[in-house]
Amino acid sequence: MTNIQEIARRAGVSPSTASRALSGKGYVSEEKKLRVLEVARQFDYVPNANAVLLKSGTTRRIGLVAPSFEESVSLFTGGFVRAAQENGYTVTLFMTGFDTAKEREALEGLRRKQVDALVFVMFLSGLPTIASYAKYGPIVSWQRVVHEEVPSVFMDQYDGYMLGLEHLHARGYRRICNVYGVGTRLNTQSRIEAFADFCRKYDLDPQAAPSFMERGTTAHGEELARWWLESGRIPDAFATTNDQVAAGLVAEARRLGLRVPEDFAVCGFDNLDFAHLLDLTTIHYPVDEQAANAFAMIRSRIEDIELPLRPLNFRLVERATT
Amino acid sequence: MTNIQEIARRAGVSPSTASRALSGKGYVSEEKKLRVLEVARQFDYVPNANAVLLKSGTTRRIGLVAPSFEESVSLFTGGFVRAAQENGYTVTLFMTGFDTAKEREALEGLRRKQVDALVFVMFLSGLPTIASYAKYGPIVSWQRVVHEEVPSVFMDQYDGYMLGLEHLHARGYRRICNVYGVGTRLNTQSRIEAFADFCRKYDLDPQAAPSFMERGTTAHGEELARWWLESGRIPDAFATTNDQVAAGLVAEARRLGLRVPEDFAVCGFDNLDFAHLLDLTTIHYPVDEQAANAFAMIRSRIEDIELPLRPLNFRLVERATT
DNA sequence: GGTTGACCTGAAATCGATGCCATATCTTAA
DNA sequence: TTAAGATATGGCATCGATTTCAGGTCAACC
CATH class of the missing domain: 1.10.260.40 (lambda repressor-like DNA-binding domains)
Incomplete structure (x- = not known):
């Protein structure tokens, strides 16, 4: 008072x-x-913070928009919040739960200056819709997109995916089943390309094993293990879109009495905490640092300064499933 | 403009x-x-949101304070944000990273009206310090505490822990090793009580196996598996403070060639996603609903209305480790 | 015909902090 | 002696929206 x-x-x-x-x-x-x-x-x-804000016309607050806050999103959130706090910004969450209307609320929040900027872990509306709000403040996307007004902090999954493929090849696996994510994502496209190049390089038949495209869930992984048994045990290895699928696959395989990697090998993607628990070979995805880069990108746009982005690399984590 | x-x-x-x-x-x-x-x-x-806020003297924003946003905290966060959004509130994150100074910043944020209220997933400063800020706005804690001004949405872990103990007993395990969390927590005290009552009820020797008190990490779980081997294989079952410990224990045991539950049984706590992957028997902890209750508690204090809290219960999830 | 109350409108105060501008004093240099 | 500059201080407008207050019209009712 x-x-x-x-x-x-x-x-x-x-x-x-x-x-x-x-x-x-x-x-x-x-x-x-x-x-x-x-x-x-x-x-x-x-x-009084509100009075200062009204006067200054800025909030030093950034909105983080995501469908939920579990798994890798929580890593991203943590990294982002840390970076923001270190620079005197706060982070407000918008959870869409895969609902476009909720996403719209976040965008409106930017417009009414509830936040200075938005970072999208993923978005549901069309890119043009998102981009049309860029005039109200910086918008950055984690999901890879190509747009002048909406930069993204993507890492080209080509390199990461190739790491896994090369590793499987080196271990002698030849009939690799690709478990991609949602097909419309650019990330998925990069992986498909990587696999094509990989097959060319080693003169392999790309059709030696089938491929899948689905939202990468544990349940899908489990289903794949059963599918492997019932459909002739064709692939000798799985390269998956994320650790959830890989984990489901490995866990269900073990339940079914199969042996990994003797019956088939599995390479995950992301290197989440539980990958270690399951001894899952996977590709480490530096989500944390990427979030810091996302923040740097936003900050450089808000404060109109040049900030260096840390160059990031994927890294193969060899464990027991390959 | x-x-x-x-x-x-x-x-x-x-x-x-x-x-x-x-x-x-x-x-x-x-x-x-x-x-x-x-x-x-x-x-x-x-x-302009700031102008409206300045005029109304309220922000409809709640601060969520946690050391990090991984594991069960991300579940809590999700549940809390959902409840908040449904009622027209937004949530701002404060990540302390176990640093008291950062925690102080969150408290100061309440004072300067950056947020209307605070929710502590956990706090590091003394309770008196936290409580002294209650005059600036409602403060609710997830961590169980007893204080007039700082209500908590705790669930008595006595009941949950007892569920696990009873289950282990029914399966014939008699030398239970308790892996508690940090000793100063009231939750830990509840569990110790539960174990004492349990032993009395079945006339068991409480010292049949040793107990541990440590921050519940995967690493600690792994260590326990090695300890079991090296120290005479005394306990026939472990009741753990959370799924991380249990998972580390199970994973390392399997790596060491031990068989769970034949060599020893493990019962976790929380029922996080990866518990399913490891087929871990555990106690389901309704974090999501609890977060909704936390929000209801805050809202009832902000808006000065009565809101019902949903009554919540622990539930045993039987899987393959017992 | 006068009173009551519903309806309508704009001026001005308000929320709390900030910063420009005018004014004033004092020091220093030409 | 005068001009310029540094130092100090308060008044007032400003950010943008809301709300009170006072003043007004108009219809209905006794």
Whole structure:
């Protein structure tokens, strides 16, 4: 309740002087400065954030939009929040739950200056819709997209996926089953390309084993293990879109009495915590650092400064499933 | 940039009338109302959130404070954000990373009205410190504490833990090793009590196997598996503080060639996603619903209304490790 | 015909902090 | 002695929306 006018009154100065004393900007005599500071301390004064924000026209707050906050998104969130806090920003969450209307609310939040910028872990509306809000503030996407106004902090999954394929090849596997993610994603396209190049390089038949495209869930992984048994045990290895699928695959295989990697090998993607628990060979995806890059990208646009992005690489994590 | 005065000017009315037209409160002639609405639409007007907030003195924003956002915290976060959004609130994250200074920043945020209320997943400072900020807005804790000003949405872990113990007993295990969490937590105290009562009930020796108190990590679980081998294989079952420990224990045991549950049984706690992957018997902890309750508690304090809390129960999830 | 109350409108105050501008004093240099 | 510059201070407008208040019209009712 104590505002700056009250502090000023009690210190016997004008609000302007009190403001200067408190902020340390402009001329104030040492004597009055001390008096104001003392009164402020005594009355436990803190400036009202909303008033400062209204005046400054900025919020130092960034909205993070995601369908949910589990698995790799929670890693991203953690990395992003850390980077933001280190630079005096706060992060507000918008959870869409795969609902376009909720996504729209986040965009409207940008428009009404609830937040200075938005970072999309993933979006559901069309890119044009998202981009049309870019005039209200910076928008950055994690999901890989190509658009002038909506930069993305993607890492080309080509390299990462190739790491896994090369590793499987080196281990002697030749009939690789690709478990891609959703087909419309650019990430998926990159992986398909990687596999094509891989087959060319080693002169392999791309059709030696079938491929799948589905949202990468544990349940799908489990299904794949059963499919392998029932459909003639054709693939000798699986390269998967993420660790969830790989984990489901490995777990169900073990339940069915199959042996990994003797019956078939599995290479995951992301290197989430549970990959270690299952001894899953996987590709480490530096989500944390990527989130920091996403923040740097946003900050450089808000503050109009150049900020370096950390170059990131995928890394093969060899464990027991290959 | 278009503000309400501009809309008013363009519609040929006063700002007051424009405000009334837009908010739908107070008297406005149908004709002017339509004119204002049309101009607003045409100029893509949205009210500036900060100005509204400054005027209303409230933010409809709640701060969520946690050391990190992984594992069960991400479940809590998701549940909390969902509940908040459904009621027109937004959630701002404060990540402490186990640093008291960061925690202080969150508390100061409450004081300067950056947020209307705070939810602590866990806190590091002393309870008196936390409570001293309660005068600036509602504070709710997930971690169980007993304090007039800082209510918590705890669930008595006594019941949950007992579920696990009873289950182990029914399966014939008699030398149970308790892997508690941090000893100072009330949750831990509840579990110790549960175990004492359990031993009394079945006339068991509480010292039949040793107990541990440590931060429940996967690494600690792995260590326990090795300890079991090296120290005489005394316990025939482990009841653990959370799924991380249990998972580490099971995974390392399997790596060491031990058989679970033949060599020893393991019962986890929380029922996180990966518990299913490892076929871990565990106690389901309804984190999601609890987060919703936490929100209801905060909301009832902010809006000064009575809101019912959903009664929640633990549930045994039998899988393959017992 | 006068009173009551519903309806309508705009001026101005308000929320709390900030910063420009005018004014004033004092020091230093030409 | 005067001009220029540094130092200090308060008044007032400003950010953008809301809300109170006062003033007004008009119809209905006794």
